[in-house]
Amino acid sequence: MKADTLRGHLDALLLAVLDGRKLHGYAIIEALQLRSDGALDLPTGTVYPALRRLERAGWLASEWDVVSGRKRRTYRLTRSGEQALAAERTEWRQFTTVIGGVLGA
Amino acid sequence: MKADTLRGHLDALLLAVLDGRKLHGYAIIEALQLRSDGALDLPTGTVYPALRRLERAGWLASEWDVVSGRKRRTYRLTRSGEQALAAERTEWRQFTTVIGGVLGA
DNA sequence: GCCTACACATAGACTGGCTACATGTAGCGA
DNA sequence: TCGCTACATGTAGCCAGTCTATGTGTAGGC
Numbered sequence: 001m002k003a004d005t006l007r008g009h010l011d012a013l014l015l016a017v018l019d020g021r022k023l024h025g026y027a028i029i030e031a032l033q034l035r036s037d038g039a040l041d042l043p044t045g046t047v048y049p050a051l052r053r054l055e056r057a058g059w060l061a062s063e064w065d066v067v068s069g070r071k072r073r074t075y076r077l078t079r080s081g082e083q084a085l086a087a088e089r090t091e092w093r094q095f096t097t098v099i100g101g102v103l104g105a
Numbered sequence: 106m107k108a109d110t111l112r113g114h115l116d117a118l119l120l121a122v123l124d125g126r127k128l129h130g131y132a133i134i135e136a137l138q139l140r141s142d143g144a145l146d147l148p149t150g151t152v153y154p155a156l157r158r159l160e161r162a163g164w165l166a167s168e169w170d171v172v173s174g175r176k177r178r179t180y181r182l183t184r185s186g187e188q189a190l191a192a193e194r195t196e197w198r199q200f201t202t203v204i205g206g207v208l209g210a
Numbered sequence: 211g212c213c214t215a216c217a218c219a220t221a222g223a224c225t226g227g228c229t230a231c232a233t234g235t236a237g238c239g240a
Numbered sequence: 241t242c243g244c245t246a247c248a249t250g251t252a253g254c255c256a257g258t259c260t261a262t263g264t265g266t267a268g269g270c
Binding site for chain 2: 001002004005006007008009012013016017032035036037039040088089091092094095096098099100101102103
């Protein structure tokens with residue numbers, strides 16, 4: 001998959017993978033790999049800044065855990081994060097309809 | 106639709122709209138509006154440079170027409186442009202499967 | 211004569227994801 | 241016990257591609 005195609009959809013992916021569960025950054029990357037059959041292999045330099053951006057936006061909340069001596073910053077969706085996810089899903093449907101309509105015709 | 110979501114898919118749109126017909130730049134913009142029910146309203150500053158980029162890549166060929174005193178640069182798909190369009194369509198299907206799979210779950 | 215639609219084009223800004231780098235722990239095998 | 245790999249977080253800077261703003265010029269209607 002071309003690298004740039006992700007642009008504008010990263011937020012949706014991160015919110016979706018945190019829907020209903022708490023994960024730390026590294027686990028988020030693995031979860032996305034898993035859910036996409038390996039197609040999505042996001043570099044840490046993409047994910048970590050994005051998580052902080054989403055936290056600043058109020059869509060995610062984080063807290064530090066220490067699991068077997070390792071520090072982990074665990075993220076979860078906030079209420080407005082859930083709303084944002086719903087909005088992103090709606091936008092995704094519109095987006096695929098529009099582009100798919102042009103490509104498919 | 107958020108502006109940035111287009112990124113990485115513009116080439117596919119331009120190739121698709123030129124599939125099987127010749128159009129000049131301005132008409133391409135109108136054709137995309139039409140096919141997307143007004144959702145896609147690309148500025149000329151986006152389309153014209155993109156067309157030249159695709160021509161440099163060998164996917165489009167252009168020639169100057171003069172219609173009722175107006176100069177028009179008319180674009181058409183080259184052979185390798187057709188192949189590129191097919192590849193873009195395949196990539197689009199993969200892309201929507203991957204992202205949709207993560208978002209939908 | 212003026213305004214709008216048509217038509218092409220470029221310079222520069224902006225933005226967001228990527229590359230590369232930096233740091234450190236846990237656990238395993240040699 | 242030494243080194244390697246997997247785990248885990250983070251930042252600085254680059255770069256490509258899209259958008260904004262601007263410029264030029266014609267045709268046709270009012």
